[in-house]
Amino acid sequence: MNPNAEPSLLSFIFNQLYLVCAIGFFVSLKFLASPTKARLGNILGAGAMGLATLLTMIEHPPTDYVGVLLSIVVGSVIGVVFAKKVQMTAMPQLVAIFNGFGGLASVLVALAEMFKYIFGNAGNFSEFFLVTSWMSVVIGAITFTGSVIAYLKLQELIPTKPLMMPGQKFITAAFTLAVFMGAYAVIAAPDALLIWLLVTVVAFFLGVLLVIPIGGADMPVVISLLNSYSGLAAMAAGFVVNSPLLIIAGALVGASGIILTRLMCQAMNRSLTNVVFGAFGNALVQTQTGDDKPLKEFQPIDVALQLKNANQVVIVPGYGLAVSEAQRNLRELVDLIKTFGVKVSYAIHPVAGRMPGHMNVLLAEADVPYEELFDLDSINSEFESTDVVIVVGANDVVNPSARTDKTSPLFGMPILNADKARSVIILKRGRGRGFSGVENPLFTLDNAHVLFGDAKASIVKVINAFKELA
Numbered sequence: 001m002n003p004n005a006e007p008s009l010l011s012f013i014f015n016q017l018y019l020v021c022a023i024g025f026f027v028s029l030k031f032l033a034s035p036t037k038a039r040l041g042n043i044l045g046a047g048a049m050g051l052a053t054l055l056t057m058i059e060h061p062p063t064d065y066v067g068v069l070l071s072i073v074v075g076s077v078i079g080v081v082f083a084k085k086v087q088m089t090a091m092p093q094l095v096a097i098f099n100g101f102g103g104l105a106s107v108l109v110a111l112a113e114m115f116k117y118i119f120g121n122a123g124n125f126s127e128f129f130l131v132t133s134w135m136s137v138v139i140g141a142i143t144f145t146g147s148v149i150a151y152l153k154l155q156e157l158i159p160t161k162p163l164m165m166p167g168q169k170f171i172t173a174a175f176t177l178a179v180f181m182g183a184y185a186v187i188a189a190p191d192a193l194l195i196w197l198l199v200t201v202v203a204f205f206l207g208v209l210l211v212i213p214i215g216g217a218d219m220p221v222v223i224s225l226l227n228s229y230s231g232l233a234a235m236a237a238g239f240v241v242n243s244p245l246l247i248i249a250g251a252l253v254g255a256s257g258i259i260l261t262r263l264m265c266q267a268m269n270r271s272l273t274n275v276v277f278g279a280f281g282n283a284l285v286q287t288q289t290g291d292d293k294p295l296k297e298f299q300p301i302d303v304a305l306q307l308k309n310a311n312q313v314v315i316v317p318g319y320g321l322a323v324s325e326a327q328r329n330l331r332e333l334v335d336l337i338k339t340f341g342v343k344v345s346y347a348i349h350p351v352a353g354r355m356p357g358h359m360n361v362l363l364a365e366a367d368v369p370y371e372e373l374f375d376l377d378s379i380n381s382e383f384e385s386t387d388v389v390i391v392v393g394a395n396d397v398v399n400p401s402a403r404t405d406k407t408s409p410l411f412g413m414p415i416l417n418a419d420k421a422r423s424v425i426i427l428k429r430g431r432g433r434g435f436s437g438v439e440n441p442l443f444t445l446d447n448a449h450v451l452f453g454d455a456k457a458s459i460v461k462v463i464n465a466f467k468e469l470a
């Protein structure tokens with residue numbers, strides 16, 4: 001767009017339509033915060049983005065329509081295939097790789113713009129243009145390689161534990177310094193192509209260095225942070241190509257990503273520095289308890305008996321529910337219990353599972369009525385009057401040591417008070433620990449019993465046991 005051009009009626013109309021798209025993004029985000037409106041929010045956001053793309057193509061006709069349309073078709077096909085095929089437990093990886101490509105797009109947009117000016121001998125670059133181009137390249141490149149490492153760790157294609165090499169901190173500090181010096185260099189010599197390429201390469205390496213020392217289990221928080229970076233890179237790219245809509249969209253992604261990162265850290269009682277510098281990571285690779293305190297075992301028939309005779313039951317779903325994909329069987333069991341006049345509620349911890357809203361999404365998939373889901377604050381006072389709590393593949397979110405054990409990495413994290421119920425039944429496969437890698441004293445309490453096995457298989461067995469009771 002030529003900034004000196006007279007504003008015409010046509011550009012006024014375009015600007016109003018861009019504003020409609022921006023409002024669409026805001027409303028979409030608002031809707032995404034509500035489980036009942038999230039689907040509509042998604043459609044609205046995609047619609048606003050579609051309209052924005054169309055308007056941009058009309059306002060600035062591309063020289064190669066075929067290339068643009070082909071990219072849209074290929075991108076859409078990849079999106080649909082991934083959305084249909086990817087397992088819920090692999091969602092963080094998918095988000096990581098999407099963030100990564102968002103970052104890479106910002107790098108390419110900023111470099112393309114710079115190349116256009118350098119090879120077009122445009123001369124006068126404003127400092128603002130140079131700084132935003134530098135930001136777009138650097139943040140985008142860090143987001144790309146950081147996200148690729150996060151993806152590889154989560155997919156277990158490289159070791160998930162924190163990887164450190166001798167002198168890592170100094171190397172990272174040197175690369176960070178080099179990237180910042182790059183900002184001075186591009187302002188001093190804006191048309192030096194080599195400097196731009198060097199800054200890009202150094203930022204690509206920095207992305208690897210920043211994420212590689214973080215433990216795989218901390219990756220969901222890092223992904224949320226990288227998501228925020230991808231937004232900031234897009235925002236910077238918006239300044240580079242003078243697109244207010246891209247600036248707004250990028251700022252929204254950047255802000256929502258950082259809010260989410262903060263919420264996840266708060267719910268895990270961790271500081272962002274603690275996550276980013278991997279202090280917690282080393283403990284996380286340990287997944288077996290090794291302790292031999294006796295666990296009292298229940299058989300499916302014992303579970304069915306307790307559930308049938310209860311007045312009030314609370315279900316606590318966790319990561320294991322997602323692993324075993326037992327949400328539909330769980331719903332079936334709950335429907336069955338309800339036929340005996342039992343009141344059943346689901347207690348949803350904000351960080352249960354491995355991504356924000358993980359349990360809400362799983363249970364929505366099984367058409368569990370939203371009114372039956374209660375968050376931590378609203379259900380915690382209910383446990384004392386609850387007859388039976390069924391913990392389905394959850395561990396850390398019901399670990400009572402978070403209240404008392406100052407040495408526990410979970411100390412201070414708000415937990416669901418499952419231990420306060422009259423009886424607690426835990427569905428898990430063995431003695432595996434949760435994400436934090438720490439022991440859970442809940443499992444050995446007097447009122448606790450374990451039904452061993454994959455959650456889905458155990459639930460099916462309990463449903464069958466009800467038939468024996470009939």
Ligand code: NAP
Nearest residue numbers: 318319320351353355356395396397429430432434435455
């Ligand atoms: P968790 O502490 O990770 O525990 C999961 C439990 O599920 C384990 O005890 C495991 O024991 C069991 N399990 C695994 N597969 C199973 C299967 N197929 N059937 C039955 N049980 C199975 O889970 P959580 O209580 O949901 O806590 C989430 C943790 O992740 C928190 O520490 C949270 O801070 C962290 N986190 C969450 C997010 C988020 O956004 N939600 C992001 C980052 C980190 P067995 O191996 O013995 O079966």
